[in-house]
Amino acid sequence: MSTDQQTGHATEAGAPFDGRAAIEALMVAPGPPALGSAYQAMTEELRGFLDVLAGAAIDTEHAARLRAQLAQMTSRLRGLEVGEPQRLWGHWTDRPGRGQALIPSYDVPKGSLEASATVTFGRFHVGENMAVHGGAISMLFDDLLGWLLARSDLPPSRTAFLTTNFRAVTPVGVELTVHARITHVEGRKRFLAAELRHGDTVCADAEGLWVELRPGQP
């Protein structure tokens, strides 16, 4: 085995990195259930920390103390770094939120062509004026649509384009509903659409194209 320099993936010596195989491998939990529960609880705690920090007015001493505590935790984790396929972050595909804090946690059922979920953005994702950052909304759509596809019976694909329309300010700290659907499939191309609502108000919608990876495509 050797390591792909760009992706950190372990590959057979001389074999090119295969994106399809790597995505298919993600459909199995990366560790035992007890670790999954502990990891999920840890990422939820991290979300809470980031939201509170983003909304807090701290003083110089508090900022310096936090920096020192974070530096200590970072150095403890450094020795535990692994390659991309072995990482735990975001790879708990059997759990809502998948063990990551990049976007709010949501859950969609397996094997469906459309799904609805609830999400709540915290203050970490505020752009300004207590409106959710547009980039965070696009990221939610990319993740949700990609995850809907990954959970369908279709072979692995990757986002080719994603267009987001911001229709109304997306509020922070309240439950929102997101609906995602695979609208049609043409050969390797999958067209998808999504909508984010607060009650009856459409906050944002999106449409995008995902292209099925060919065997051996990175």
Ligand SMILES: CCCCCCCCCCCCCCCC(=O)SCCNC(=O)CCNC(=O)[C@H](O)C(C)(C)COP(=O)(O)OP(=O)(O)OC[C@H]1O[C@@H](n2cnc3c(N)ncnc32)[C@H](O)[C@@H]1OP(=O)(O)O
């Ligand atoms: C990867 C995630 C998996 C999930 C696993 C589960 C784990 C849990 C994850 C949950 C969800 C995470 C979600 C993160 C999702 C990302 O973050 S993905 C990262 C962002 N996207 C990228 O990096 C993609 C980069 N681009 C590429 O890799 C390649 O361009 C693509 C998209 C694979 C397409 O390349 P290609 O296979 O060479 O496609 P090509 O043969 O040129 O075109 C095929 C067809 O598509 C059309 N097409 C291609 N691109 C476009 C375009 N931009 N506009 C219009 N048409 C286009 C072509 O015109 C062609 O049409 P036809 O002539 O057949 O009618």
